[in-house]
Amino acid sequence: MTRNLDAYRALEARFHRLGAIGGVVSVLNWDWSTVMPAGGAAARAEQLAQLKLLHHEMLTEAAVEDQLAAAESAETGLDPWQRANLAEMRRASIHATALEPRLVEALSRAASGTEGLWREARPAADFARVLPALAEMLALVREAAAAKAEKLGVLPYEALLDEFEPDGRVAEIDRVFAELDGFLPDLRETVLARQARLPAARLPQGPFPPAAQKALGERLMTAVGFDFTHGRLDESLHPFSGGVPDDVRITTRYDATDFTRSLMGVLHETGHALYERGLPPAWRYQPVGRARGMTIHESQSLLMEMQACRSPGFLGFLAPQLIAAFGADPAFAPENLARLYGRVQPGFIRVDADEVCYPSHVILRYRLERAMIEDQLRPADLPGAWNDGMAALLGIRPPSDREGCLQDIHWFDGAWGYFPTYTLGAIAAAQLFEAACRARPEIPDAIARGDFAPLLGWLRANVHALGSSLSTDGILRHATGRPLDPTIFKAHLERRYLG
Amino acid sequence: MTRNLDAYRALEARFHRLGAIGGVVSVLNWDWSTVMPAGGAAARAEQLAQLKLLHHEMLTEAAVEDQLAAAESAETGLDPWQRANLAEMRRASIHATALEPRLVEALSRAASGTEGLWREARPAADFARVLPALAEMLALVREAAAAKAEKLGVLPYEALLDEFEPDGRVAEIDRVFAELDGFLPDLRETVLARQARLPAARLPQGPFPPAAQKALGERLMTAVGFDFTHGRLDESLHPFSGGVPDDVRITTRYDATDFTRSLMGVLHETGHALYERGLPPAWRYQPVGRARGMTIHESQSLLMEMQACRSPGFLGFLAPQLIAAFGADPAFAPENLARLYGRVQPGFIRVDADEVCYPSHVILRYRLERAMIEDQLRPADLPGAWNDGMAALLGIRPPSDREGCLQDIHWFDGAWGYFPTYTLGAIAAAQLFEAACRARPEIPDAIARGDFAPLLGWLRANVHALGSSLSTDGILRHATGRPLDPTIFKAHLERRYLG
Numbered sequence: 001m002t003r004n005l006d007a008y009r010a011l012e013a014r015f016h017r018l019g020a021i022g023g024v025v026s027v028l029n030w031d032w033s034t035v036m037p038a039g040g041a042a043a044r045a046e047q048l049a050q051l052k053l054l055h056h057e058m059l060t061e062a063a064v065e066d067q068l069a070a071a072e073s074a075e076t077g078l079d080p081w082q083r084a085n086l087a088e089m090r091r092a093s094i095h096a097t098a099l100e101p102r103l104v105e106a107l108s109r110a111a112s113g114t115e116g117l118w119r120e121a122r123p124a125a126d127f128a129r130v131l132p133a134l135a136e137m138l139a140l141v142r143e144a145a146a147a148k149a150e151k152l153g154v155l156p157y158e159a160l161l162d163e164f165e166p167d168g169r170v171a172e173i174d175r176v177f178a179e180l181d182g183f184l185p186d187l188r189e190t191v192l193a194r195q196a197r198l199p200a201a202r203l204p205q206g207p208f209p210p211a212a213q214k215a216l217g218e219r220l221m222t223a224v225g226f227d228f229t230h231g232r233l234d235e236s237l238h239p240f241s242g243g244v245p246d247d248v249r250i251t252t253r254y255d256a257t258d259f260t261r262s263l264m265g266v267l268h269e270t271g272h273a274l275y276e277r278g279l280p281p282a283w284r285y286q287p288v289g290r291a292r293g294m295t296i297h298e299s300q301s302l303l304m305e306m307q308a309c310r311s312p313g314f315l316g317f318l319a320p321q322l323i324a325a326f327g328a329d330p331a332f333a334p335e336n337l338a339r340l341y342g343r344v345q346p347g348f349i350r351v352d353a354d355e356v357c358y359p360s361h362v363i364l365r366y367r368l369e370r371a372m373i374e375d376q377l378r379p380a381d382l383p384g385a386w387n388d389g390m391a392a393l394l395g396i397r398p399p400s401d402r403e404g405c406l407q408d409i410h411w412f413d414g415a416w417g418y419f420p421t422y423t424l425g426a427i428a429a430a431q432l433f434e435a436a437c438r439a440r441p442e443i444p445d446a447i448a449r450g451d452f453a454p455l456l457g458w459l460r461a462n463v464h465a466l467g468s469s470l471s472t473d474g475i476l477r478h479a480t481g482r483p484l485d486p487t488i489f490k491a492h493l494e495r496r497y498l499g
Numbered sequence: 500m501t502r503n504l505d506a507y508r509a510l511e512a513r514f515h516r517l518g519a520i521g522g523v524v525s526v527l528n529w530d531w532s533t534v535m536p537a538g539g540a541a542a543r544a545e546q547l548a549q550l551k552l553l554h555h556e557m558l559t560e561a562a563v564e565d566q567l568a569a570a571e572s573a574e575t576g577l578d579p580w581q582r583a584n585l586a587e588m589r590r591a592s593i594h595a596t597a598l599e600p601r602l603v604e605a606l607s608r609a610a611s612g613t614e615g616l617w618r619e620a621r622p623a624a625d626f627a628r629v630l631p632a633l634a635e636m637l638a639l640v641r642e643a644a645a646a647k648a649e650k651l652g653v654l655p656y657e658a659l660l661d662e663f664e665p666d667g668r669v670a671e672i673d674r675v676f677a678e679l680d681g682f683l684p685d686l687r688e689t690v691l692a693r694q695a696r697l698p699a700a701r702l703p704q705g706p707f708p709p710a711a712q713k714a715l716g717e718r719l720m721t722a723v724g725f726d727f728t729h730g731r732l733d734e735s736l737h738p739f740s741g742g743v744p745d746d747v748r749i750t751t752r753y754d755a756t757d758f759t760r761s762l763m764g765v766l767h768e769t770g771h772a773l774y775e776r777g778l779p780p781a782w783r784y785q786p787v788g789r790a791r792g793m794t795i796h797e798s799q800s801l802l803m804e805m806q807a808c809r810s811p812g813f814l815g816f817l818a819p820q821l822i823a824a825f826g827a828d829p830a831f832a833p834e835n836l837a838r839l840y841g842r843v844q845p846g847f848i849r850v851d852a853d854e855v856c857y858p859s860h861v862i863l864r865y866r867l868e869r870a871m872i873e874d875q876l877r878p879a880d881l882p883g884a885w886n887d888g889m890a891a892l893l894g895i896r897p898p899s900d901r902e903g904c905l906q907d908i909h910w911f912d913g914a915w916g917y918f919p920t921y922t923l924g925a926i927a928a929a930q931l932f933e934a935a936c937r938a939r940p941e942i943p944d945a946i947a948r949g950d951f952a953p954l955l956g957w958l959r960a961n962v963h964a965l966g967s968s969l970s971t972d973g974i975l976r977h978a979t980g981r982p983l984d985p986t987i988f989k990a991h992l993e994r995r996y997l998g
Contacts, residue, residue: 020549024523031526039729040746050519230538247539
């Protein structure tokens with residue numbers, strides 16, 4: 001028993017270092033996306049490749065398997081957090097031992113190289129420029145998926161999904177997405193018809209200087225609960241949340257003619273950041289102390305952006321802030337802000353999509369990436385399949401690949417199997433926000449005063465502080481009393497867009 | 500023979516990763532000093548400690564000693580660069596194996612913690628706040644110095660110096676500093692008396708907005724040869740040059756009432772950056788591809804700042820740039836700039852010192868740090884010893900420890916044994932610049948046109964591209980035909996300040 005406990009302690013020491021190195025990788029990625037000069041890319045790719053190889057070696061040393069086996073024996077006497085920690089260690093070990101170092105290194109270099117090409121190809125709408133690199137990366141990703149699938153006993157796509165959404169299964173995703181497919185097209189048409197009868201939203205008249213947008217964003221982040229002694233707001237081409245829990249870095253991009261997207265983008269990333277910041281400090285560098293997965297992560301960003309900050313109460317709080325930031329504009333009236341931020345309109349760009357259309361963007365990507373992983377779609381055929389899919393799902397066809405299959409970074413930097421979590425997260429967000437308001441009925445009024453403490457307090461206690469001690473499903477059951485349930489999301493959409 | 504060559508190749512692979520990790524540490528340090536929020540310090544310290552421990556483990560594994568011994572055998576057939584690389588590997592191994600992991604970790608944490616306290620103590624002029632941490636760090640540094648001294652067969656102070664100035668010896672430093680001591684006090688008095696008879700320099704009238712200072716700095720950096728696709732200019736409390744050769748990051752700080760210090764500071768750091776950028780690309784991650792040491796490094800920054808950019812020719816080129824940046828001011832006349840930048844005035848702050856007074860600042864620190872390492876001076880007695888030393892060397896006594904022993908970061912972040920390299924570098928700078936102008940007589944006229952290509956070309960070929968393939972002395976002999984020679988520095992001072 002002591003020997004087994006010693007084995008567990010040795011694993012904790014090893015994973016402590018792995019956790020710190022994971023934080024280093026996150027800082028290097030932030031730097032790359034925000035401040036690094038272009039000529040630093042090769043050196044940065046080398047640094048990241050070496051750290052990933054090292055990470056892989058630390059997880060695949062023979063001692064790890066022995067220690068895991070010893071610690072997993074029934075008599076170790078671990079407490080529930082330690083047991084959950086051990087289970088995550090096992091998961092990490094399976095992911096690592098499934099891949100040879102050669103493949104780890106090739107994947108790291110392919111991600112760095114393909115992302116670099118994508119950064120050139122996207123503005124030029126030149127899919128051909130990045131196609132060879134993408135095809136090469138897909139071959140590596142499929143090789144990795146097959147190897148992990150065998151070890152995990154799941155489908156290759158699920159093996160990729162497992163990195164972002166542990167224990168995610170395509171049967172469950174298919175069930176949830178089918179449910180959405182059952183009501184979303186009709187809902188969308190009804191909303192569009194209804195909106196056509198209502199007065200159009202008045203557009204705010206710019207310009208909106210980026211410096212003023214940034215200052216407003218920082219004020220709102222502070223109101224929501226972001227602590228700038230433990231984080232930053234910066235600019236990047238593709239907004240993201242990164243860094244480490246004690247130093248959370250979020251980014252946005254500014255359009256001087258339209259502040260509305262960046263503003264909600266900042267609140268979205270703030271939701272991610274607050275989740276990271278609220279993870280259990282006692283387990284800071286251990287696997288169980290990390291975010292549960294991207295479904296819960298996206299639920300936190302979307303709860304903040306879609307549930308809390310597009311609510312009429314928050315828009316009423318926002319209106320005078322907009323006047324203070326940019327000067328008076330009739331478009332800043334709360335009821336107009338509600339029309340602006342409640343506008344449903346099929347469009348090409350996922351990150352700009354409204355919450356009624358957004359799931360269609362995700363369903364498209366989910367189908368396409370599964371088809372590519374299952375060798376049913378060749379990368380060369382991606383642009384056509386994408387455009388056909390957009391036509392079928394939203395009735396519009398992108399004018400170029402810039403508004404089509406080149407718009408997102410994910411496939412180009414190696415994040416295959418990530419997309420479904422956006423919509424699973426949107427559904428979880430509706431469910432969690434409803435539960436929060438049920439448990440603490442003062443939340444909506446507080447938000448209308450710009451006071452997020454009641455909401456954040458509930459999220460900290462019922463979601464953030466759990467880390468990875470429960471599964472995604474376990475967190476939802478713990479916090480809301482039931483598993484993931486699209487009917488609450490449906491009710492939310494009907495209330496907001498048809499109410 | 501093949502086996503021995505295999506051993507060398509295995510060492511190259513290991514040191515490649517160590518080199519990449521060294522670059523990661525440099526990026527993390529840049530981030531800490533420029534953009535990291537204060538609350539991220541503990542997490543960053545943990546990341547750095549883990550990387551330093553890892554670095555130490557990679558150098559102290561039993562295989563390393565076996566591989567070094569095999570590769571060092573006479574029959575390996577290495578070429579001169581490989582042999583020099585191997586010698587640097589041996590040096591790194593000695594430094595690492597001398598210390599137990601416990602001490603490596605303790606030193607890393609002491610450096611992070613003490614630096615944090617220093618950042619609070621310095622503005623408050625509160626030496627007592629940082630004294631306990633400093634004393635604890637000194638104890639660790641002395642322990643490390645003793646352990647390394649035994650392995651290297653040198654004095655404890657020399658063992659510390661060896662990290663910054665490989666093979667540096669106190670006998671040589673004492674000889675050079677004694678030579679300076681033989682002429683500097685008289686020279687200084689003569690210069691001060693001469694200046695008192697000349698018209699005073701006219702001070703530029705501000706304000707000088709930091710944004711305009713930054714834009715000017717970037718223009719001058721570009722003129723000097725800095726490539727912004729491979730580097731950045733940012734702000735930090737304590738200016739430095741960091742990053743990696745393909746992504747060199749320099750910093751400065753701006754004073755809106757006085758641009759003169761930041762401007763020369765930027766040119767100084769640019770000299771460091773150009774050295775890093777010019778290191779041999781074929782040896783990028785290997786020890787022999789790194790900068791030779793801090794004497795050569797400081798020679799490159801001081802050659803740029805003191806030799807090239809305070810020359811009358813450059814000041815003539817600078818004058819219209821200042822007018823373009825800040826508007827016309829009689830103080831921008833070239834002859835007044837020469838008076839401004841040629842002013843000799845004993846002061847409290849090393850980084851603001853003129854080149855006649857600067858060596859006294861260094862000699863003071865060298866004496867004090869040697870005394871502390873040799874247990875002849877207790878940290879508690881440092882403020883008094885500092886102030887007495889300033890009075891003796893420059894005839895002035897700091898009003899508080901902020902202008903005294905708290906002004907520099909070095910002792911507080913663990914850089915003991917660094918200071919002498921500033922003055923050794925100043926001497927080397929004079930010697931290298933003289934040799935460059937002898938070899939390429941067009942250099943001064945080119946600098947007067949803002950064309951640094953001839954100078955940079957000579958430095959690239961004769962200093963930068965050598966990496967660590969030769970010793971400091973070897974580089975100086977190769978580039979100038981003789982070892983370090985203070986008489987050239989003396990001649991330079993006499994020409995500029997008494998000529």
